[in-house]
Amino acid sequence: MAHDFNQQVIDEFRANGGRVGGYFEGARLILLTTTGARSGAAHTTPLGYLPDGGERILVIGSAGGGPKHPAWFHNLVADPRVTVEDGVFVYDATATVLVGDERDRxxxxxxEADHGWADYQAQTGRVLPVVALRQVPGPPRFGTADGQPSWGTALRLVHDAFRRELALIRAEVAGSGAGLGAQLRVNCLTVCQGLGLHHVGEDTAMFPALAEHHPALAPTMARLRREHETIAALVEDLRQVVSADGVSADGVAAPVVLAEVDRLVDELERHLAYEEEQLIPILDAPAAVPAERG
Structure with a gap:
């Protein structure tokens, strides 16, 4: 039964760019593929994860509070090279089991972000393992059910991932009470870093390639770059508020952060909608020029 449930989630995840309903609806979810410690076969498991600053993500071997570590954990201990699917990209990663003070922190x-983890820990005599997954350097690979997407579809997939993450962060901030917890601060800083890297990639790769082959796009490129600057300033405002000393204990912090998130979401949605309207038809045209994705 567990295998059937997992396979349904896997199929839905891959068919819908990482979006699923039911038990995992609204959760941060990945598909983790490990190599069986005994069989040597590939095993894929849907798992919730925690952002950790852009360099890595974190997963916890809760097994629902069961008495034994989950099979995927035993597999990655035997072979730490794993594959991660995040709904947009598929990438190879190295798994590291955290120990000591780092694991405890x-x-x-x-x-602090979700007391369910404490409930799972209370149900079992084992220490729930925490694992960091760090991407192995390499070119991005898209993980859509239909294989490599068109350039326009790829752009929309990346945009939709930012939309979903920011919507989730907004809900987390709105529900956090007066102050922010440490994990929510990490979530905010991680999406800030991701947006910055995405826009740098567009400014230095995709936009120049399109402008070279489509001179009529010059006004559009100029507007998009100006909007990148505006968004960068909003991202920096959010980063400054979230990174401020004492923010987790400051009773005004959560409302202030929520206002900054709303400003960023509003401006970013206008920007993404305009970019998609202007660029997707060109990116998906037969003569489109390949550009750097990601």
Whole structure:
């Protein structure tokens, strides 16, 4: 039964760019593929994860509070090279089991964000393992059910991932009470870093390639670059508020952060909608020029 449930989630995840309903609806979810410690076969498992600053993500071997570590954990201990699917990209990663103070700090962060982790820990005599997954350097690979998407579809997939993450962060901030927890601060800083990298990639790769082959796009490119500057300033405002000393204890912090998130979401949605309207028809035209994705 568990296998059937997992396979349904996997199929839905791959068919819908990482979006699923039911038990995992609204959660941060990845598909983790490990190599069986005994069989040597590939095993894929849907898992919730925690952002960790852009360099890595974190997963916890809760097994629903069961008495034994989950099979995927035993697999990655035997072979730490794994594959991660995040709904947009597929990438190879190295798994590291956190130990000592680092494990305890990260787990405390997770509990602060979702007390369900503490409930799972209370149900079992084992220490729930915390694992960091760090991407192995390499070109991005898209993980859509239909294989490599068109350039326009790829752009929309990336945009929709930012939309979903920011909507989730907004809900987390709105529900956080007066102050922000440590994990929520990490979530905000991680999406800030991701947006910055995405726009740098567009400014230095995709936009120049399109402008070279489509001179009539010059006004559009100029507007998009100006909007990138505006968004960068909003991202920096959010980063400054979230990174401020004492923000987790400051009773005004959460409302202030929520206002900054709303400003960023509003401006970013206008920008993404305009970019998609202007560029997707060109990116998906037969003579479109390949550009850097990501």
């Amino acid at each position: 990260v787990f405390a962060r997770a509990v």
